Amino acid sequence: MTNSxxxxxxxxxxxxxxxxKYATPDxxxxxxxxxxxxxxxxxxxxxxxxxxxxxxxENGRYIEFKDAAAIHQFFNEKQSRLHAKFADKSTS
Numbered sequence: 001m002t003n004s005x006x007x008x009x010x011x012x013x014x015x016x017x018x019x020x021k022y023a024t025p026d027x028x029x030x031x032x033x034x035x036x037x038x039x040x041x042x043x044x045x046x047x048x049x050x051x052x053x054x055x056x057x058e059n060g061r062y063i064e065f066k067d068a069a070a071i072h073q074f075f076n077e078k079q080s081r082l083h084a085k086f087a088d089k090s091t092s
């Protein structure tokens with residue numbers, strides 16, 4: 001497959017090869033496409049998780065906190081339980 005790039009991207013590809021970061025222009029393009037694919041997969045994952053959160057809110061699955069101190073207490077308790085769980089596993 002042969003593609004033409006805008007001058008700024010072409011210069012970036014050639015600079016990346018010239019500095020030795022990549023062996024060939026194809027390697028630069030391949031790395032870029034891999035990153036693009038990862039980004040799109042992440043965006044899709046994020047959209048699914050956001051939809052789950054919206055559904056949870058719509059179905060009343062959430063916790064209300066009266067103030068910031070209550071939020072801190074909630075997360076501190078969760079963190080303590082998590083640490084205890086991993087400490088139990090590391091001693092077994």
